[in-house]
Amino acid sequence: MFQNTKCECGHQNPVGTVLCESCGKPLLEELLTDESAPLEMRYDGVARRSQKANPHIVDRIWNFFSSVKIAVYLIAITLVGACLGTIFQQENTLINMTERSEFAAFYKEQHGTFGVIYHALGLSRTYESWWFVLLLVMIGTSLVICSLDRVLPLYRALSKQQIRKHLQFITRQQVVYNGTVEGDQEAWLTELGKQLKRKHYRVYQEKGALLAEKNRFSRWGPYINHIGLIIFLLAVLGRSIPAWHMDKYLTLYEGETRQIPDTNYYVKNENFTVDYYTDDELANNQKGTKVVKLYETEARLYECTDACDDPMKEPVLTEVKHHNIRVNSALSYKGLKLYQNSYQERVRFISVKPSLINSATGKSLGTFELSMDHPAEKLEVGSYKLTLSDYYPDFSLDDKSQPMTKTREPNNPAFVIRVNGPNIQAAGELYIYFAMPSEKSKYYEKIINESFKQRGDNTGLFTIKVENPIVDGKMNNITYSEYSTYLNIRVDKAMPYIWFGAAISMIGLIMGFYWQHRRIWLRFDDHSLSLGGHTNKNSFGLRADVAWALGKTGIEVEPKSLDNRRNVR
Amino acid sequence: MGRYRKSIQYIILAAVLLVGGYAIANSLFSKSVVLTKGDKPPSFRLAGLDNEVHELQDYEGKPLILNFWGTFCPPCRDEMPALQKQYDKWKGEGLELVGINLSEDKLTVESFIRQVGVSFPILMDKDKKTEKKYGLKQYPTTFFITPKGVIQEVVIGGLLSEEEIEVRVQRLMKS
Secondary structure, three states: OOOOOEOOOOOEOOOOOOEOOOOOOEOOHHHHHOOOOOOOOHHHHOOOOOOOOOOOHHHHHHHHHHOHHHHHHHHHHHHHHHHHOOOOOOHHHOOOOOOHHHHHHHHHHHHHHHHHHHHHOOHHHHHHOHHHHHHHHHHHHHHHHHHHHHHHHHHHHHHOOOOOOOHHHHHOOOEEEEEEOOOOHHHHHHHHHHHHHHOOOEEEEEOOEEEEEEOHHHHHHHHHHHHHHHHHHHHHHHOOOHHHEEEEEEEEEOOOEEEOOOOOEEEEEEEEEEEEOOHHHOOHHHOOOOOEEEEEEEEEEEEEEEOOOOOOOOOEEEEEEEEEEEOOEOEEEOOEEEEEEEEEEEEEEEEEOOEEEEOOOOOEEEEOOEEOOOOOOEEEEOOEEEEEEEEEOEEEEOOOOOEEEOOOOOOEOEEEEEEEOOOOOOOOEEEEEEOOOOHHHHHHHHHHHHHHHHHOOOOOOEEEEOOOOEEOOEEOOEEEEEEEEEEEEEEEOOHHHHHHHHHHHHHHHHHHHHOOOEEEEEEEEOOEEEEEEEEOOOHHHHHHHHHHHHHHOOOOOOHHHHEOOOOOO | OHHHHHHHHHHHHHHHHHHHHHHHHHHHHOOOOOOOOOOOOOOOEEEEOOOOEEEHHHHOOOOEEEEEEOOOOHHHHHHHHHHHHHHHHHHHHOOEEEEEEOOOOHHHHHHHHHHHOOOOOEEEOOOOHHHHHOOOOOOOEEEEEOOOOOEEEEEEOOOOOHHHHHHHHHHHHHO
């Protein structure tokens, strides 16, 4: 289609121009048929930047993203997609599971058939799915291209405005006044300009014409908002850079030190405490129930300073931070944050301090310590040497009735100890010792020690047991952890950029919302005065400005009568 | 402005393709590690029961069986003698066999190894790190690695008999 884009004023306009860039005359056919209808002033009638008569394939892609209609569809689809992710719990909130099969089982159990479908469709990972990320990328692209295609022509149009506009441009504005001015027109225009200046307008005047304008900067608000949103989106996408983002969970029993995966840091759960509300503090219907008041992990953060990757040595740790981690009070160190997530009441052995006892006299020969993790293999008790010859953290018998450990956890620890020393058989005496003071464990202990005796491995000379296991109602000579704490370990290097983007976006929104770009054009044709005014919002305020300025220069007019918009709007 | 229009278009679209492509690819391929045939096994550096440091690179150029095991896992315990026998049979031909223990106490491991009479290197994993790197789901898991350092087969769980090991060793030798 051939379109003549040259205006009668001689200006050559780009394809798609609605109002002549120079004089403001309407150029589109449909705008010329009804000469009294208010003009569409969007983007000051300039053409979108990349509109072309013969678009190339790259131009077509560009134009696709340049369309606001497409942007609205994209946002709508993204919103619907985001809603789908809220139907059921997302996978990343299920901290104890890692396998696909575990997740599948969870959704099936919790939500039945619909849960199975939900998981199979990948909706249990909505926000990490390729299609959701694709939508975000497309919105980002649309933001950049839409803004660029509009802001540049608009900037150009607003920075080189003609003062004397086409008559039709003026008379078809939303705020219009037509009248006559007797006497010196130039003097009257100057006076009107002065009055408008008092209302903070910038006034440009030439022979028989005037342009007054204020708060042009508010037009840049939406674009600044978009820049903020782009920074925000890029920062969110930046989380996929491995070093930028970590969100892991670590379980620690009391006294345990563990490395934070993929870092040089170690964390120790020094102590974990839970406080419950007393009955006085609880409502009537809650009395007698255990309601948690506070739980906290006394944590120490260490940095490895030496032998970090040497498997032969224990890493050398230096404490860098000590903090009591509570809900909403995280341990924070150089961008690494440790949050209290939850806890579990679970007894776990740490160490036990049994005594070597002379079976005949019942007298203790001394105590020694057995740790559940890497127990010392050689110990000395008085004049006796103890050697640990085997250790089963979770004692059990295999199908050949051989002792084995059932798991890696010290749930039922058993130690095989050889005692050497004065006045006992040369090979020493062999005993098994169960740390768990349960009936079953002690039964096993007895049976196995007796079989050792029958084999001649011991003579029953010694007994190994904890003396005074209970003092004042508390376990004595046994250390154990009552609670395991769950810490959430996070690194989010994108966060400052997210805040920065959000702040820029807010500045843009405020600029656009709280100020309006108001312009008033005047021209004289002989004695007849034509005034047109335009604002991007709050037309009422603009009419008040115009009526006030006209009133000061001798033309009394009702603000309401200046409204040129038809009732259909 | 007009002169740069085209290049700006191309630069922006290229940037979108790059950033967007990276983000989408990331969400498409960020699955948990599952090692299969043809993959390169992740490297490790672990202490052995022999008090030496062992690395995966030490075994490059030789057919290697990597067996993850623990004394708490009955099939692991049961297949140990078969592995030892096959090791004795093939080590003259260059076969390497390495057992990686699943983060147990040294004492527990040493005592079991002594009982079975294992002579191939036993390495000690710490805090399940290597196990996680290899994406283990079941025990035992055995990796058959070619001299070129490529995984030829992964046997997950179950009990390997001598014959089953031998067939795979022969396949390794041929590659």
